[in-house]
Amino acid sequence: MANCLVCAAATVETFLDLGATALANKFPTAQDLRQPEARCPLRVGFCHGCGHVQLVDRVPPEAMFTDYLYVSSASDTLRTHFDDLAATLTARHGLADGGLVIDIGCNDASLLCCFRDRGARTLGVDPAENLAEYSRDTGIERYRGFFGADTAGEIADRWGRAALITATNTFPHIPDLRGFVAGLDTALAPGGAFVLEAHYLVDLLDQLAFDTVYHEHVSYWALGPMMRLFEDHGMEVVRAERLPIHHGQLRVTVMRRGEGEVDAGVAEVLAAERELGIDRFSTWNTFSERVGRLRTEVMDCLNGLKAAGRRLAGYGAPAKGSTLLEFFGAGPDLLDFIADRSPLKQGRYTPGSHIPIVAPERLLEEPAPDHVLLLAWNFEEEILAQQAEFRRRGGKFILPVPEVRIV
Ligand SMILES: [Zn+2]
Structure with a gap:
């Protein structure tokens, strides 16, 4: 059995084997086709310890995210969604008077532009070299690299601590969750919040959305294992909301333990997960x-x-x-x-x-x-x-x- 990303125990058992596949976002050119293409096993497992669904085999992030062809603004639906998200969070977290928002995996800065237009100060974090040109076009500042325990310190020193950190569709990409959560603690101002949106395991199950599985997505999140992850690191989930975008996402708000009030929706989402049996092999x-x-x-x-x-x-x-x-x-x-x-x-x-x-x-x-x-x-x-x-x-x-x- 493989080691779990959340609880570290060697209790991850494979249930779905999609074979050895090419990296899903590495679109070869005609020239590339003359060379053999790298293939890696794509297997999904369930942790008998904490219930976290995750990839069994992992590809180094550097191989996937430094040259990235997915661009958020290509979708009209997504642009509208980002605008709504920025409006909701600007009001909820009082950002209109220049509060700092850091977006992790900022891609082409579509989301950050929506925050900037509402008066927030913004910083994008993204390792993709080919997407850096969007900083020039949008004027949004960018830190090129992965977010983790060490880089968060560098970011906080240079830009200050954030009132809000966001991650839309990037949280499932993080293999070093311990370092990531430590980074949040470093980069968030007192009372600051981390808001993530990710494809939701319940929707993946309901819709048979097996094609959500590719090497970039090391985690398939349900609320249960996510709560455990943050609790293990001095933080807690204060809000959990299901969203219809992409045929079902989970939006979760996390704060340091005791800094925010836990919304009743958290217990409701958790109860619904247990009812569906997503915590059973x-x-x-x-x-x-x-x-x-x-x-x-x-x-x-x-x-x-x-x-x-x-x-x-x-x-x-x-x-x-x-x-x-x-x-x-x-x-x-x-x-x-x-x-x-x-x-x-x-x-x-x-x-x-x-x-x-x-x-x-x-x-x-x-x-x-x-x-x-x-x-x-x-x-x-x-x-x-x-x-x-x-x-x-x-x-x-x-x-x-x-x-x-x-x-
Ligand atoms: Zn586990």
């Missing part, structure tokens, strides 16, 4: 069996359409799509191309499965695909609206998760 074994059946169902659908002479393509090249394509074994012989709005990905290939990525306009060019597999299924509404013309001309989308659905 058998629940995860059943999940794994369902994932195997879904693979058969999706591939039978795609192979059937292909055999009937239909042209197939994919839409969206998110990291989750990389997992799905590789685990299902769908390659360029099945899908002619993948359309994606991000110019950084166009002209490249999907990791591992090597399907060419093109601009969405390709969906309307002849020969147009008949059916398009929607890999970014968590943005269904936004993408169907953008692709209304393709559908008006008779094109269909295939939703692969949690069950096959053609729209």
Whole structure:
């Protein structure tokens, strides 16, 4: 058994094995395809000690985050979400008069721009070298590096201590949780709060969202193990809220123990988790069996359409799509191309499965695909609206998760 990220015990047992896959955000160029691609085992385990669901095999963060092709502002839904989040937190934590907000994994600074526009002082922390240009464009200051016990001291010395630290979709990336929480204690001002948003294990289970699994996500968070992590380090969860974005996220507010009042929602979320049995190994074994059946169902659908002479393509090249394509074994012989709005990905290939990525306009060019597999299924509404013309001309989308659905 592997060692647990939260409780450190050697009690992590594998329940889902997705095989050896390429890194989900490393989109190779045509030139890269001439070299062998690195592959690493992708297995998910459950800790019998604390219930934390996590990867069993871990890739060094430097290999994944220093050159990063995911850009937050590519999504309209996400931009609106960040604006709402900044409005809520500016009011809740009184930041309008220049309080310091640090965003960990700030990406292109979309969230920090929303805070700045409301009067806060801002600092982004991110290891990605290729995203540093966004500092020039946005004027938002940036510390290039990983957040941890040592770098937090450097940040606090240079910029002061923060009234608020945020991490949206980055908390599941942290392998050294002990160092991260120690860093929070260093960088937060007295009475300051840490607010994280992450994909939520309950939604992952409900939606059979196995494609949330890739090497970057070392943790799949439920509230129970998260409370234990912070309690072990002198902090506590004071608020827990479920959000609909990305088909289900958890927003959690953490403060030093005794500095904030614990909201009743925390106990409610925890009780709901126990009710669902996410703290039992058998629940995860059943999940794994369902994932195997879904693979058969999706591939039978795609192979059937292909055999009937239909042209197939994919839409969206998110990291989750990389997992799905590789685990299902769908390659360029099945899908002619993948359309994606991000110019950084166009002209490249999907990791591992090597399907060419093109601009969405390709969906309307002849020969147009008949059916398009929607890999970014968590943005269904936004993408169907953008692709209304393709559908008006008779094109269909295939939703692969949690069950096959053609729209
Ligand atoms: Zn554990």
